[in-house]
Amino acid sequence: MGGSVSLITRVWKVNYPPEPPKERDALRFGILGTPWTGSNSFITPAKSHPGVIIAAVASRDLGRGKAYAKKFSIPNVHGSYQALLEDPTIDAIYIALPNGLHYEWTIRALKAGKHVLLEKPSVSNAIEAASLFAYHASLPAASRPVLLEAFHARFHPAWRQFLSLTAEPERIENVTSLFTLPKSFFPRTDIRYKYDLAGGSLMDLGTYTIAALRDVFRAEPLACTSATPKLLPKPGDQRIDVGIVADFEFPNGATGTLDADLERKTWFGLPSIEMAKIVVKYRDVVIDDETRAFGAPKHVMSKTVTYWGFPGPHFWHRIQVNEKHVWLESGTEKVIEKRDKKKNFTKYVWDEGDKKGDLHWSTYRYMLDEFVCKVRGEKGTGIWVDGEDSINQMKMIDSGYEKAGLPLRPTSTYRSES
Numbered sequence: 001m002g003g004s005v006s007l008i009t010r011v012w013k014v015n016y017p018p019e020p021p022k023e024r025d026a027l028r029f030g031i032l033g034t035p036w037t038g039s040n041s042f043i044t045p046a047k048s049h050p051g052v053i054i055a056a057v058a059s060r061d062l063g064r065g066k067a068y069a070k071k072f073s074i075p076n077v078h079g080s081y082q083a084l085l086e087d088p089t090i091d092a093i094y095i096a097l098p099n100g101l102h103y104e105w106t107i108r109a110l111k112a113g114k115h116v117l118l119e120k121p122s123v124s125n126a127i128e129a130a131s132l133f134a135y136h137a138s139l140p141a142a143s144r145p146v147l148l149e150a151f152h153a154r155f156h157p158a159w160r161q162f163l164s165l166t167a168e169p170e171r172i173e174n175v176t177s178l179f180t181l182p183k184s185f186f187p188r189t190d191i192r193y194k195y196d197l198a199g200g201s202l203m204d205l206g207t208y209t210i211a212a213l214r215d216v217f218r219a220e221p222l223a224c225t226s227a228t229p230k231l232l233p234k235p236g237d238q239r240i241d242v243g244i245v246a247d248f249e250f251p252n253g254a255t256g257t258l259d260a261d262l263e264r265k266t267w268f269g270l271p272s273i274e275m276a277k278i279v280v281k282y283r284d285v286v287i288d289d290e291t292r293a294f295g296a297p298k299h300v301m302s303k304t305v306t307y308w309g310f311p312g313p314h315f316w317h318r319i320q321v322n323e324k325h326v327w328l329e330s331g332t333e334k335v336i337e338k339r340d341k342k343k344n345f346t347k348y349v350w351d352e353g354d355k356k357g358d359l360h361w362s363t364y365r366y367m368l369d370e371f372v373c374k375v376r377g378e379k380g381t382g383i384w385v386d387g388e389d390s391i392n393q394m395k396m397i398d399s400g401y402e403k404a405g406l407p408l409r410p411t412s413t414y415r416s417e418s
Contacts, residue, residue, distance in 0.1 A: 156313050
Protein backbone atom coordinates (compact mmCIF):
# COMPACT_ATOMS: atom_id res chain seq x y z
CA MET A 1 0.00 0.00 0.00
CA GLY A 2 2.79 2.39 0.94
CA GLY A 3 4.53 1.78 -2.39
CA SER A 4 1.36 2.59 -4.34
CA VAL A 5 0.86 5.83 -2.43
CA SER A 6 4.47 6.83 -3.09
CA LEU A 7 4.04 6.12 -6.81
CA ILE A 8 0.84 8.14 -7.05
CA THR A 9 2.47 11.00 -5.14
CA ARG A 10 5.49 11.04 -7.47
CA VAL A 11 3.37 10.94 -10.62
CA TRP A 12 1.28 13.82 -9.33
CA LYS A 13 4.27 15.93 -8.35
CA VAL A 14 6.04 15.37 -11.68
CA ASN A 15 2.95 16.29 -13.70
CA TYR A 16 1.88 19.17 -11.45
CA PRO A 17 5.08 20.63 -9.99
CA PRO A 18 5.25 23.93 -8.15
CA GLU A 19 5.67 26.98 -10.38
CA PRO A 20 8.01 29.42 -8.61
CA PRO A 21 8.41 33.09 -9.61
CA LYS A 22 10.78 33.58 -12.52
CA GLU A 23 14.20 35.13 -11.98
CA ARG A 24 14.96 38.48 -13.59
CA ASP A 25 17.68 36.95 -15.75
CA ALA A 26 15.70 33.81 -16.66
CA LEU A 27 16.54 32.28 -20.04
CA ARG A 28 13.83 33.01 -22.59
CA PHE A 29 13.14 29.89 -24.66
CA GLY A 30 11.39 29.46 -27.96
CA ILE A 31 9.99 26.09 -29.04
CA LEU A 32 10.62 25.08 -32.63
CA GLY A 33 7.64 22.94 -33.58
CA THR A 34 4.47 21.89 -31.77
CA PRO A 35 5.18 18.35 -30.51
CA TRP A 36 2.57 16.53 -28.47
CA THR A 37 5.45 15.22 -26.32
CA GLY A 38 6.53 18.78 -25.55
CA SER A 39 4.42 19.06 -22.41
CA ASN A 40 6.25 16.36 -20.45
CA SER A 41 9.66 16.80 -22.06
CA PHE A 42 9.97 20.57 -21.83
CA ILE A 43 6.95 22.71 -20.98
CA THR A 44 6.16 21.27 -17.54
CA PRO A 45 9.83 21.11 -16.45
CA ALA A 46 10.34 24.68 -17.70
CA LYS A 47 7.40 26.00 -15.72
CA SER A 48 8.92 24.57 -12.54
CA HIS A 49 12.35 26.15 -13.22
CA PRO A 50 12.77 29.72 -11.93
CA GLY A 51 15.50 30.32 -14.50
CA VAL A 52 13.44 29.42 -17.59
CA ILE A 53 10.64 31.25 -19.37
CA ILE A 54 8.84 29.81 -22.40
CA ALA A 55 8.42 32.99 -24.40
CA ALA A 56 7.41 31.80 -27.87
CA VAL A 57 6.58 28.90 -30.16
CA ALA A 58 6.98 28.61 -33.93
CA SER A 59 4.92 26.58 -36.37
CA ARG A 60 4.68 26.56 -40.14
CA ASP A 61 0.94 26.28 -39.59
CA LEU A 62 0.07 29.52 -37.77
CA GLY A 63 -3.33 28.22 -36.70
CA ARG A 64 -1.76 25.17 -35.14
CA GLY A 65 0.86 27.33 -33.46
CA LYS A 66 -1.81 29.58 -31.94
CA ALA A 67 -3.76 26.59 -30.65
CA TYR A 68 -0.59 25.15 -29.12
CA ALA A 69 0.30 28.50 -27.53
CA LYS A 70 -3.19 28.84 -26.07
CA LYS A 71 -3.13 25.33 -24.66
CA PHE A 72 0.19 25.85 -22.89
CA SER A 73 -0.09 29.60 -22.12
CA ILE A 74 2.79 30.62 -24.39
CA PRO A 75 2.61 34.38 -25.03
CA ASN A 76 4.08 34.68 -28.53
CA VAL A 77 3.59 32.72 -31.77
CA HIS A 78 5.70 32.84 -34.92
CA GLY A 79 4.42 31.62 -38.29
CA SER A 80 7.83 30.35 -39.40
CA TYR A 81 10.84 28.73 -37.78
CA GLN A 82 13.20 31.42 -39.07
CA ALA A 83 11.05 34.17 -37.56
CA LEU A 84 11.53 32.62 -34.14
CA LEU A 85 15.29 32.42 -34.64
CA GLU A 86 15.35 36.10 -35.60
CA ASP A 87 13.40 37.13 -32.49
CA PRO A 88 15.92 39.22 -30.47
CA THR A 89 14.09 38.50 -27.19
CA ILE A 90 14.79 34.76 -27.41
CA ASP A 91 17.94 33.34 -25.74
CA ALA A 92 17.56 29.62 -26.39
CA ILE A 93 15.71 27.21 -28.66
CA TYR A 94 14.17 23.85 -27.83
CA ILE A 95 14.15 21.83 -31.05
CA ALA A 96 11.49 19.14 -31.08
CA LEU A 97 11.09 18.82 -34.83
CA PRO A 98 11.13 15.47 -36.69
CA ASN A 99 14.61 13.91 -36.75
CA GLY A 100 15.17 14.74 -40.40
CA LEU A 101 14.95 18.48 -39.67
CA HIS A 102 17.32 18.55 -36.69
CA TYR A 103 20.52 19.19 -38.63
CA GLU A 104 19.34 22.21 -40.61
CA TRP A 105 17.49 23.98 -37.85
CA THR A 106 20.13 23.39 -35.20
CA ILE A 107 22.74 25.02 -37.42
CA ARG A 108 20.36 27.85 -38.24
CA ALA A 109 19.72 28.38 -34.52
CA LEU A 110 23.45 28.38 -33.73
CA LYS A 111 24.02 30.87 -36.55
CA ALA A 112 21.41 33.10 -34.93
CA GLY A 113 23.39 32.96 -31.70
CA LYS A 114 20.81 30.89 -29.80
CA HIS A 115 21.60 28.19 -27.28
CA VAL A 116 20.08 24.89 -28.38
CA LEU A 117 18.47 22.05 -26.44
CA LEU A 118 18.18 19.45 -29.20
CA GLU A 119 15.89 16.45 -28.97
CA LYS A 120 17.49 13.08 -29.54
CA PRO A 121 18.64 11.66 -31.78
CA SER A 122 20.75 14.71 -32.53
CA VAL A 123 20.55 14.23 -36.31
CA SER A 124 19.81 11.59 -38.96
CA ASN A 125 23.18 9.85 -39.30
CA ALA A 126 26.85 10.02 -38.33
CA ILE A 127 27.79 12.22 -41.31
CA GLU A 128 25.37 14.87 -40.14
CA ALA A 129 26.54 14.48 -36.54
CA ALA A 130 30.20 15.02 -37.45
CA SER A 131 29.28 18.06 -39.53
CA LEU A 132 26.99 19.61 -36.92
CA PHE A 133 29.35 19.33 -34.00
CA ALA A 134 32.35 20.38 -36.09
CA TYR A 135 30.42 23.51 -37.01
CA HIS A 136 29.55 24.13 -33.37
CA ALA A 137 33.19 23.67 -32.32
CA SER A 138 34.32 26.10 -35.02
CA LEU A 139 32.38 28.99 -33.51
CA PRO A 140 34.35 31.49 -31.39
CA ALA A 141 34.68 30.09 -27.88
CA ALA A 142 33.82 33.40 -26.22
CA SER A 143 30.41 33.60 -27.91
CA ARG A 144 29.73 29.93 -28.71
CA PRO A 145 26.14 28.99 -27.82
CA VAL A 146 25.50 25.92 -25.67
CA LEU A 147 24.39 22.84 -27.62
CA LEU A 148 23.08 19.73 -25.89
CA GLU A 149 21.52 16.54 -27.23
CA ALA A 150 18.62 15.90 -24.87
CA PHE A 151 19.39 12.44 -23.46
CA HIS A 152 17.33 13.18 -20.39
CA ALA A 153 17.51 9.74 -18.70
CA ARG A 154 21.29 10.08 -18.31
CA PHE A 155 20.86 13.17 -16.09
CA HIS A 156 18.72 11.52 -13.42
CA PRO A 157 20.31 10.46 -10.09
CA ALA A 158 19.10 6.89 -10.66
CA TRP A 159 21.32 6.62 -13.75
CA ARG A 160 24.40 7.59 -11.72
CA GLN A 161 23.36 5.07 -9.07
CA PHE A 162 23.00 2.36 -11.68
CA LEU A 163 26.42 3.08 -13.19
CA SER A 164 28.01 3.01 -9.74
CA LEU A 165 26.57 -0.50 -9.28
CA THR A 166 27.90 -1.69 -12.64
CA ALA A 167 31.55 -0.88 -12.13
CA GLU A 168 34.35 -3.11 -13.49
CA PRO A 169 33.04 -3.21 -17.09
CA GLU A 170 35.92 -5.54 -17.98
CA ARG A 171 34.13 -8.28 -16.01
CA ILE A 172 30.83 -7.89 -17.89
CA GLU A 173 29.80 -10.78 -20.11
CA ASN A 174 26.59 -9.42 -21.60
CA VAL A 175 24.29 -6.40 -21.36
CA THR A 176 20.72 -6.51 -22.66
CA SER A 177 18.84 -3.26 -23.06
CA LEU A 178 15.11 -3.43 -23.84
CA PHE A 179 12.60 -0.67 -24.55
CA THR A 180 9.33 -1.47 -26.33
CA LEU A 181 5.87 0.00 -26.76
CA PRO A 182 2.62 -1.92 -27.34
CA LYS A 183 1.19 -2.27 -30.82
CA SER A 184 -0.92 0.73 -31.90
CA PHE A 185 0.69 3.08 -29.36
CA PHE A 186 1.50 5.36 -32.32
CA PRO A 187 -0.66 5.59 -35.46
CA ARG A 188 1.00 4.57 -38.70
CA THR A 189 0.77 8.21 -39.81
CA ASP A 190 3.23 9.21 -37.06
CA ILE A 191 6.59 10.74 -38.07
CA ARG A 192 8.33 7.69 -36.58
CA TYR A 193 7.18 5.72 -39.64
CA LYS A 194 8.46 8.19 -42.23
CA TYR A 195 11.85 7.43 -43.77
CA ASP A 196 12.36 10.92 -45.21
CA LEU A 197 12.02 12.33 -41.69
CA ALA A 198 14.58 9.83 -40.36
CA GLY A 199 12.07 7.58 -38.66
CA GLY A 200 12.42 4.01 -37.38
CA SER A 201 12.54 2.20 -34.06
CA LEU A 202 16.34 2.37 -33.85
CA MET A 203 16.12 6.15 -34.27
CA ASP A 204 13.49 6.40 -31.53
CA LEU A 205 13.37 3.87 -28.68
CA GLY A 206 16.66 2.45 -29.92
CA THR A 207 18.52 5.61 -28.94
CA TYR A 208 17.81 4.83 -25.28
CA THR A 209 19.00 1.25 -25.60
CA ILE A 210 22.17 2.25 -27.45
CA ALA A 211 23.07 4.96 -24.94
CA ALA A 212 22.56 2.41 -22.17
CA LEU A 213 24.98 -0.08 -23.73
CA ARG A 214 27.63 2.58 -24.34
CA ASP A 215 27.38 3.95 -20.81
CA VAL A 216 27.48 0.58 -19.07
CA PHE A 217 30.50 -0.62 -21.02
CA ARG A 218 32.19 2.81 -20.76
CA ALA A 219 33.33 2.11 -24.32
CA GLU A 220 32.28 2.14 -27.95
CA PRO A 221 31.41 -1.14 -29.72
CA LEU A 222 33.95 -2.81 -31.96
CA ALA A 223 31.27 -3.95 -34.41
CA CYS A 224 27.60 -4.73 -34.87
CA THR A 225 27.62 -8.53 -35.22
CA SER A 226 23.95 -9.10 -36.01
CA ALA A 227 20.78 -7.09 -36.55
CA THR A 228 17.29 -8.38 -37.26
CA PRO A 229 14.72 -5.73 -38.17
CA LYS A 230 10.95 -6.01 -38.12
CA LEU A 231 9.77 -3.97 -41.10
CA LEU A 232 6.57 -2.14 -41.81
CA PRO A 233 4.11 -4.58 -43.38
CA LYS A 234 3.73 -4.14 -47.13
CA PRO A 235 2.73 -1.93 -48.82
CA GLY A 236 4.39 0.12 -46.08
CA ASP A 237 7.87 1.59 -46.52
CA GLN A 238 10.30 -1.34 -46.29
CA ARG A 239 13.07 1.04 -45.20
CA ILE A 240 11.36 1.59 -41.85
CA ASP A 241 12.08 -0.69 -38.91
CA VAL A 242 9.16 -0.88 -36.50
CA GLY A 243 11.36 -3.05 -34.31
CA ILE A 244 14.92 -4.30 -34.22
CA VAL A 245 17.10 -6.69 -32.23
CA ALA A 246 20.83 -6.20 -32.59
CA ASP A 247 24.06 -7.51 -31.05
CA PHE A 248 27.27 -5.53 -30.67
CA GLU A 249 30.74 -6.71 -29.77
CA PHE A 250 32.43 -4.68 -27.06
CA PRO A 251 36.01 -4.82 -25.77
CA ASN A 252 37.07 -7.95 -23.84
CA GLY A 253 34.71 -10.08 -25.92
CA ALA A 254 31.56 -8.87 -24.20
CA THR A 255 28.23 -8.61 -26.02
CA GLY A 256 25.66 -5.83 -25.91
CA THR A 257 22.14 -6.66 -27.10
CA LEU A 258 19.40 -4.15 -27.79
CA ASP A 259 15.71 -4.79 -28.33
CA ALA A 260 13.69 -1.78 -29.48
CA ASP A 261 10.13 -2.11 -30.75
CA LEU A 262 7.46 0.47 -31.55
CA GLU A 263 4.82 -2.26 -32.00
CA ARG A 264 5.31 -5.09 -29.54
CA LYS A 265 2.53 -7.65 -29.70
CA THR A 266 1.72 -11.09 -28.33
CA TRP A 267 1.50 -14.31 -30.31
CA PHE A 268 -2.21 -13.55 -30.74
CA GLY A 269 -1.54 -10.13 -32.25
CA LEU A 270 -2.65 -8.23 -29.17
CA PRO A 271 -0.62 -5.31 -27.79
CA SER A 272 2.12 -6.46 -25.43
CA ILE A 273 3.36 -4.39 -22.51
CA GLU A 274 6.90 -4.91 -21.24
CA MET A 275 8.71 -2.78 -18.72
CA ALA A 276 11.88 -1.22 -20.10
CA LYS A 277 14.97 -2.68 -18.49
CA ILE A 278 18.73 -3.06 -18.67
CA VAL A 279 20.21 -6.38 -17.55
CA VAL A 280 23.94 -6.55 -16.87
CA LYS A 281 25.36 -10.08 -16.59
CA TYR A 282 28.86 -10.56 -15.19
CA ARG A 283 31.17 -13.46 -15.84
CA ASP A 284 31.20 -16.04 -13.06
CA VAL A 285 34.09 -15.62 -10.66
CA VAL A 286 35.72 -17.91 -8.15
CA ILE A 287 35.92 -16.24 -4.78
CA ASP A 288 39.46 -16.52 -3.51
CA ASP A 289 39.80 -17.22 0.17
CA GLU A 290 43.36 -17.20 1.51
CA THR A 291 42.28 -19.27 4.49
CA ARG A 292 40.70 -21.93 2.32
CA ALA A 293 42.19 -25.31 3.16
CA PHE A 294 43.30 -27.82 0.53
CA GLY A 295 40.32 -29.74 -0.80
CA ALA A 296 37.80 -27.26 0.58
CA PRO A 297 34.73 -26.43 -1.55
CA LYS A 298 35.12 -23.96 -4.43
CA HIS A 299 33.07 -20.79 -4.05
CA VAL A 300 31.63 -19.45 -7.34
CA MET A 301 29.63 -16.24 -7.64
CA SER A 302 27.27 -15.23 -10.47
CA LYS A 303 26.08 -11.62 -10.57
CA THR A 304 23.45 -9.66 -12.48
CA VAL A 305 22.34 -6.04 -12.12
CA THR A 306 18.92 -5.12 -13.49
CA TYR A 307 17.62 -1.59 -13.88
CA TRP A 308 13.84 -1.56 -14.29
CA GLY A 309 12.11 1.53 -15.70
CA PHE A 310 15.26 3.31 -16.88
CA PRO A 311 13.67 5.69 -19.46
CA GLY A 312 11.35 7.28 -16.87
CA PRO A 313 12.84 6.63 -13.43
CA HIS A 314 11.18 9.72 -11.93
CA PHE A 315 7.86 7.82 -11.88
CA TRP A 316 9.20 4.46 -10.72
CA HIS A 317 12.38 2.46 -10.97
CA ARG A 318 14.24 -0.33 -9.24
CA ILE A 319 17.87 -1.34 -9.50
CA GLN A 320 18.36 -4.92 -8.34
CA VAL A 321 21.73 -6.51 -7.64
CA ASN A 322 21.41 -10.29 -7.59
CA GLU A 323 24.31 -12.47 -6.48
CA LYS A 324 24.11 -16.25 -6.67
CA HIS A 325 26.72 -18.04 -4.57
CA VAL A 326 27.45 -21.72 -5.14
CA TRP A 327 29.87 -23.97 -3.29
CA LEU A 328 31.20 -26.91 -5.30
CA GLU A 329 32.84 -30.04 -3.97
CA SER A 330 36.52 -30.13 -4.81
CA GLY A 331 37.26 -32.58 -7.61
CA THR A 332 33.68 -33.61 -8.42
CA GLU A 333 32.19 -30.08 -8.88
CA LYS A 334 29.09 -31.36 -7.11
CA VAL A 335 26.94 -28.58 -5.70
CA ILE A 336 27.12 -28.54 -1.92
CA GLU A 337 25.37 -25.29 -1.08
CA LYS A 338 23.56 -22.39 -2.78
CA ARG A 339 22.79 -18.93 -1.50
CA ASP A 340 21.14 -15.95 -3.20
CA LYS A 341 21.74 -12.37 -2.15
CA LYS A 342 19.47 -9.65 -3.50
CA LYS A 343 19.65 -5.93 -2.87
CA ASN A 344 17.28 -3.31 -4.26
CA PHE A 345 18.19 0.33 -4.81
CA THR A 346 16.27 3.46 -5.78
CA LYS A 347 17.39 7.07 -6.12
CA TYR A 348 14.95 9.86 -6.89
CA VAL A 349 17.00 12.80 -5.65
CA TRP A 350 20.67 13.54 -5.11
CA ASP A 351 21.94 13.07 -1.58
CA GLU A 352 25.49 14.28 -2.15
CA GLY A 353 26.70 17.72 -1.12
CA ASP A 354 25.10 20.69 -2.82
CA LYS A 355 23.48 18.87 -5.76
CA LYS A 356 19.94 20.05 -6.36
CA GLY A 357 16.77 18.08 -6.89
CA ASP A 358 13.29 17.27 -5.66
CA LEU A 359 10.64 14.56 -6.08
CA HIS A 360 8.90 16.67 -8.72
CA TRP A 361 12.09 16.78 -10.81
CA SER A 362 11.72 14.48 -13.79
CA THR A 363 14.65 13.35 -15.91
CA TYR A 364 13.84 16.32 -18.17
CA ARG A 365 13.92 18.73 -15.22
CA TYR A 366 17.34 17.49 -14.10
CA MET A 367 18.60 17.91 -17.65
CA LEU A 368 17.10 21.39 -18.00
CA ASP A 369 18.77 22.50 -14.79
CA GLU A 370 22.12 21.28 -16.10
CA PHE A 371 21.54 23.15 -19.36
CA VAL A 372 20.81 26.39 -17.51
CA CYS A 373 23.91 25.95 -15.34
CA LYS A 374 26.03 25.45 -18.46
CA VAL A 375 24.66 28.60 -20.11
CA ARG A 376 25.27 30.63 -16.96
CA GLY A 377 28.68 29.15 -16.29
CA GLU A 378 27.49 27.84 -12.93
CA LYS A 379 28.51 24.65 -11.19
CA GLY A 380 26.23 21.74 -11.96
CA THR A 381 26.45 18.01 -11.40
CA GLY A 382 29.12 17.58 -14.09
CA ILE A 383 26.82 15.35 -16.18
CA TRP A 384 26.84 16.31 -19.84
CA VAL A 385 26.51 14.90 -23.36
CA ASP A 386 29.21 16.45 -25.51
CA GLY A 387 29.64 16.47 -29.28
CA GLU A 388 31.93 13.44 -29.37
CA ASP A 389 29.37 11.45 -27.40
CA SER A 390 26.60 12.42 -29.82
CA ILE A 391 28.73 11.53 -32.85
CA ASN A 392 29.56 8.10 -31.43
CA GLN A 393 25.88 7.56 -30.67
CA MET A 394 25.01 8.11 -34.33
CA LYS A 395 27.88 5.89 -35.50
CA MET A 396 26.43 3.02 -33.49
CA ILE A 397 22.94 3.62 -34.88
CA ASP A 398 24.34 3.64 -38.42
CA SER A 399 26.19 0.38 -37.84
CA GLY A 400 22.95 -1.24 -36.71
CA TYR A 401 21.15 -0.17 -39.87
CA GLU A 402 24.03 -1.29 -42.07
CA LYS A 403 24.10 -4.75 -40.46
CA ALA A 404 20.31 -5.00 -40.80
CA GLY A 405 20.64 -4.32 -44.53
CA LEU A 406 18.65 -1.09 -44.27
CA PRO A 407 19.66 2.28 -45.71
CA LEU A 408 20.99 4.94 -43.37
CA ARG A 409 18.54 7.72 -42.66
CA PRO A 410 18.86 10.41 -45.38
CA THR A 411 21.39 13.23 -45.12
CA SER A 412 20.12 16.81 -45.24
CA THR A 413 20.93 18.88 -48.32
CA TYR A 414 21.31 21.98 -46.14
CA ARG A 415 24.85 23.26 -45.74
CA SER A 416 26.21 25.39 -42.94
CA GLU A 417 27.63 27.82 -45.50
CA SER A 418 24.14 28.54 -46.86
